[in-house]
Amino acid sequence: MNIAGVVLAGGRSSRYGKPKMFETYEDKYFYQYSVEALKQNSISPIVIATNEKLIQYFEQGNVEFIIEEESDEYQGPLFAMYNAFSKITDAEWFFVLASDIPFVSTEFVKKMIDKAERSHSDAIVPIYSNTLQPLFALYHRRNLIKMEQLLTENKRKLQLLLKEINLLTVPFSSNESIFTNINSPEDWDQYKK
Numbered sequence: 462m463n464i465a466g467v468v469l470a471g472g473r474s475s476r477y478g479k480p481k482m483f484e485t486y487e488d489k490y491f492y493q494y495s496v497e498a499l500k501q502n503s504i505s506p507i508v509i510a511t512n513e514k515l516i517q518y519f520e521q522g523n524v525e526f527i528i529e530e531e532s533d534e535y536q537g538p539l540f541a542m543y544n545a546f547s548k549i550t551d552a553e554w555f556f557v558l559a560s561d562i563p564f565v566s567t568e569f570v571k572k573m574i575d576k577a578e579r580s581h582s583d584a585i586v587p588i589y590s591n592t593l594q595p596l597f598a599l600y601h602r603r604n605l606i607k608m609e610q611l612l613t614e615n616k617r618k619l620q621l622l623l624k625e626i627n628l629l630t631v632p633f634s635s636n637e638s639i640f641t642n643i644n645s646p647e648d649w650d651q652y653k654k
Protein backbone atom coordinates (compact mmCIF):
# COMPACT_ATOMS: atom_id res chain seq x y z
CA MET A 462 0.00 0.00 0.00
CA ASN A 463 1.18 3.41 -0.91
CA ILE A 464 0.32 5.64 2.07
CA ALA A 465 1.31 9.26 2.70
CA GLY A 466 1.08 10.75 6.19
CA VAL A 467 -0.67 14.10 6.55
CA VAL A 468 -0.34 15.91 9.88
CA LEU A 469 -2.89 18.70 10.20
CA ALA A 470 -1.09 21.53 11.93
CA GLY A 471 -2.75 24.79 10.97
CA GLY A 472 -5.97 26.32 12.15
CA ARG A 473 -6.53 29.06 14.69
CA SER A 474 -6.05 27.39 18.10
CA SER A 475 -8.52 30.01 19.30
CA ARG A 476 -9.63 27.91 22.28
CA TYR A 477 -6.02 27.21 23.25
CA GLY A 478 -4.94 30.84 22.98
CA LYS A 479 -1.64 30.02 21.24
CA PRO A 480 -0.67 27.53 18.51
CA LYS A 481 -1.39 24.26 20.30
CA MET A 482 0.75 22.04 18.04
CA PHE A 483 3.77 23.62 19.78
CA GLU A 484 2.61 22.80 23.28
CA THR A 485 5.11 20.38 24.81
CA TYR A 486 4.73 16.99 26.45
CA GLU A 487 7.85 15.26 27.80
CA ASP A 488 10.12 17.67 25.91
CA LYS A 489 8.49 17.14 22.54
CA TYR A 490 6.02 19.30 20.67
CA PHE A 491 2.55 17.82 20.29
CA TYR A 492 2.84 17.66 16.52
CA GLN A 493 6.01 15.55 16.81
CA TYR A 494 4.01 12.71 18.37
CA SER A 495 1.87 12.52 15.24
CA VAL A 496 4.93 12.61 12.98
CA GLU A 497 6.65 9.91 15.07
CA ALA A 498 3.66 7.54 15.06
CA LEU A 499 3.60 7.71 11.25
CA LYS A 500 7.37 7.48 10.90
CA GLN A 501 7.57 4.40 13.13
CA ASN A 502 5.27 2.69 10.63
CA SER A 503 7.61 3.60 7.75
CA ILE A 504 5.03 5.89 6.20
CA SER A 505 6.58 8.13 3.58
CA PRO A 506 6.26 10.91 2.67
CA ILE A 507 5.09 12.57 5.86
CA VAL A 508 3.68 15.99 5.16
CA ILE A 509 2.79 18.71 7.63
CA ALA A 510 -0.13 20.82 6.44
CA THR A 511 0.21 24.28 7.93
CA ASN A 512 0.14 27.95 7.04
CA GLU A 513 2.61 30.73 6.28
CA LYS A 514 2.53 32.14 9.80
CA LEU A 515 3.30 28.87 11.58
CA ILE A 516 5.80 27.24 9.20
CA GLN A 517 8.79 29.03 10.75
CA TYR A 518 8.28 27.31 14.13
CA PHE A 519 8.46 23.68 12.95
CA GLU A 520 11.66 21.70 13.10
CA GLN A 521 12.92 20.93 9.63
CA GLY A 522 14.21 17.58 8.37
CA ASN A 523 12.58 14.26 7.41
CA VAL A 524 9.20 15.86 6.80
CA GLU A 525 7.76 17.92 4.00
CA PHE A 526 5.45 20.89 4.32
CA ILE A 527 2.36 21.92 2.46
CA ILE A 528 1.63 25.53 3.11
CA GLU A 529 -1.85 27.02 2.90
CA GLU A 530 -1.68 30.43 1.31
CA GLU A 531 -3.10 33.40 3.16
CA SER A 532 -6.39 33.19 1.27
CA ASP A 533 -6.69 29.48 2.18
CA GLU A 534 -5.79 29.80 5.86
CA TYR A 535 -8.27 28.77 8.54
CA GLN A 536 -10.60 27.00 6.16
CA GLY A 537 -10.63 23.97 8.42
CA PRO A 538 -9.63 20.32 8.22
CA LEU A 539 -11.63 19.34 5.11
CA PHE A 540 -9.99 22.06 3.05
CA ALA A 541 -6.55 21.35 4.54
CA MET A 542 -6.92 17.65 3.71
CA TYR A 543 -8.08 18.35 0.17
CA ASN A 544 -5.23 20.80 -0.34
CA ALA A 545 -2.64 18.29 0.91
CA PHE A 546 -4.07 15.19 -0.84
CA SER A 547 -4.25 16.97 -4.19
CA LYS A 548 -0.61 18.02 -3.93
CA ILE A 549 0.70 14.55 -2.99
CA THR A 550 0.19 13.06 -6.41
CA ASP A 551 1.67 9.59 -5.94
CA ALA A 552 -0.14 8.30 -2.84
CA GLU A 553 -3.11 5.96 -2.92
CA TRP A 554 -4.03 6.40 0.74
CA PHE A 555 -3.55 9.27 3.21
CA PHE A 556 -3.15 8.71 6.93
CA VAL A 557 -4.46 11.91 8.49
CA LEU A 558 -3.48 12.78 12.05
CA ALA A 559 -4.35 15.98 13.86
CA SER A 560 -1.41 17.64 15.60
CA ASP A 561 -3.11 18.18 18.96
CA ILE A 562 -3.05 14.54 20.09
CA PRO A 563 0.04 13.97 22.26
CA PHE A 564 -0.91 10.40 23.23
CA VAL A 565 -1.28 8.97 19.72
CA SER A 566 0.64 5.71 19.37
CA THR A 567 2.58 3.70 16.81
CA GLU A 568 0.36 0.69 17.57
CA PHE A 569 -2.77 2.66 16.74
CA VAL A 570 -1.37 3.65 13.33
CA LYS A 571 -0.35 0.03 12.68
CA LYS A 572 -3.77 -1.32 13.57
CA MET A 573 -5.45 1.16 11.22
CA ILE A 574 -3.10 0.32 8.34
CA ASP A 575 -3.79 -3.40 8.83
CA LYS A 576 -7.51 -2.67 8.43
CA ALA A 577 -6.94 -0.60 5.29
CA GLU A 578 -4.98 -3.40 3.67
CA ARG A 579 -8.02 -5.66 3.75
CA SER A 580 -10.63 -3.04 2.95
CA HIS A 581 -12.34 -1.69 -0.15
CA SER A 582 -13.83 1.23 1.76
CA ASP A 583 -13.21 4.88 0.97
CA ALA A 584 -12.03 5.66 4.49
CA ILE A 585 -11.08 3.81 7.66
CA VAL A 586 -12.26 5.78 10.67
CA PRO A 587 -11.98 4.90 14.37
CA ILE A 588 -14.97 5.07 16.67
CA TYR A 589 -14.26 6.08 20.22
CA SER A 590 -16.90 6.94 22.83
CA ASN A 591 -19.62 6.37 20.21
CA THR A 592 -18.10 9.11 18.06
CA LEU A 593 -16.31 8.93 14.72
CA GLN A 594 -12.75 10.24 14.90
CA PRO A 595 -12.13 11.57 11.37
CA LEU A 596 -8.91 13.40 12.25
CA PHE A 597 -7.17 10.11 13.09
CA ALA A 598 -8.17 8.28 9.95
CA LEU A 599 -7.17 6.84 6.60
CA TYR A 600 -8.67 8.23 3.39
CA HIS A 601 -8.40 6.81 -0.11
CA ARG A 602 -7.37 9.11 -2.93
CA ARG A 603 -10.70 8.48 -4.68
CA ASN A 604 -12.34 10.80 -2.10
CA LEU A 605 -10.72 13.81 -3.77
CA ILE A 606 -13.61 14.24 -6.22
CA LYS A 607 -16.24 14.39 -3.46
CA MET A 608 -14.04 16.63 -1.35
CA GLU A 609 -13.68 19.06 -4.21
CA GLN A 610 -17.44 19.04 -4.84
CA LEU A 611 -18.21 19.84 -1.21
CA LEU A 612 -15.68 22.65 -1.07
CA THR A 613 -16.96 24.13 -4.32
CA GLU A 614 -20.41 24.24 -2.72
CA ASN A 615 -18.81 25.92 0.29
CA LYS A 616 -19.60 22.91 2.48
CA ARG A 617 -16.59 22.78 4.76
CA LYS A 618 -17.62 20.26 7.41
CA LEU A 619 -15.70 17.00 7.35
CA GLN A 620 -18.83 15.24 8.65
CA LEU A 621 -20.51 16.00 5.30
CA LEU A 622 -17.83 13.99 3.51
CA LEU A 623 -18.22 11.09 5.93
CA LYS A 624 -21.93 10.93 5.14
CA GLU A 625 -21.25 10.52 1.44
CA ILE A 626 -18.56 7.85 1.39
CA ASN A 627 -18.21 4.20 2.37
CA LEU A 628 -16.64 3.96 5.78
CA LEU A 629 -15.00 1.09 7.55
CA THR A 630 -15.32 1.97 11.21
CA VAL A 631 -12.89 0.57 13.73
CA PRO A 632 -14.11 0.47 17.34
CA PHE A 633 -11.71 1.32 20.14
CA SER A 634 -12.36 0.82 23.81
CA SER A 635 -13.48 3.79 25.82
CA ASN A 636 -10.37 3.85 28.00
CA GLU A 637 -7.94 4.56 25.14
CA SER A 638 -6.05 7.78 25.86
CA ILE A 639 -4.73 7.99 22.27
CA PHE A 640 -7.88 9.87 21.24
CA THR A 641 -7.38 12.66 23.72
CA ASN A 642 -7.23 15.84 21.72
CA ILE A 643 -6.34 19.07 23.38
CA ASN A 644 -8.52 22.06 22.61
CA SER A 645 -8.11 24.35 25.61
CA PRO A 646 -5.51 24.96 28.34
CA GLU A 647 -7.99 23.37 30.77
CA ASP A 648 -8.01 20.17 28.69
CA TRP A 649 -4.24 20.02 28.94
CA ASP A 650 -4.15 20.78 32.68
CA GLN A 651 -6.37 17.77 33.18
CA TYR A 652 -4.13 15.32 31.32
CA LYS A 653 -0.54 16.41 31.63
CA LYS A 654 0.07 15.10 35.14
Ligand SMILES: Nc1nc2c(ncn2[C@@H]2O[C@H](COP(=O)(O)OP(=O)(O)OP(=O)(O)O)[C@@H](O)[C@H]2O)c(=O)[nH]1
Nearest residue numbers: 470471472473474475476510535536537541559560
Ligand atom coordinates in the same frame (compact mmCIF):
# COMPACT_ATOMS: atom_id res chain seq x y z
N1 LIG B 1 -3.58 22.72 8.06
C1 LIG B 1 -4.70 23.03 8.72
N2 LIG B 1 -4.99 22.38 9.85
C2 LIG B 1 -6.12 22.75 10.51
C3 LIG B 1 -6.98 23.77 10.04
N3 LIG B 1 -8.00 23.89 10.93
C4 LIG B 1 -7.77 22.99 11.90
N4 LIG B 1 -6.63 22.29 11.65
C5 LIG B 1 -6.04 21.21 12.46
O1 LIG B 1 -7.07 20.27 12.72
C6 LIG B 1 -7.01 19.83 14.07
C7 LIG B 1 -8.33 20.14 14.77
O2 LIG B 1 -8.49 21.52 14.78
P1 LIG B 1 -9.54 22.25 15.72
O3 LIG B 1 -9.14 22.13 17.14
O4 LIG B 1 -10.91 21.78 15.37
O5 LIG B 1 -9.43 23.77 15.20
P2 LIG B 1 -8.32 24.84 15.55
O6 LIG B 1 -8.49 25.94 14.56
O7 LIG B 1 -6.98 24.19 15.64
O8 LIG B 1 -8.67 25.34 17.01
P3 LIG B 1 -9.93 26.26 17.49
O9 LIG B 1 -9.72 27.64 16.93
O10 LIG B 1 -9.81 26.24 18.99
O11 LIG B 1 -11.17 25.60 16.99
C8 LIG B 1 -5.80 20.49 14.69
O12 LIG B 1 -4.73 19.57 14.62
C9 LIG B 1 -5.53 21.71 13.79
O13 LIG B 1 -4.13 21.97 13.74
C10 LIG B 1 -6.65 24.43 8.84
O14 LIG B 1 -7.34 25.33 8.34
N5 LIG B 1 -5.49 24.02 8.22
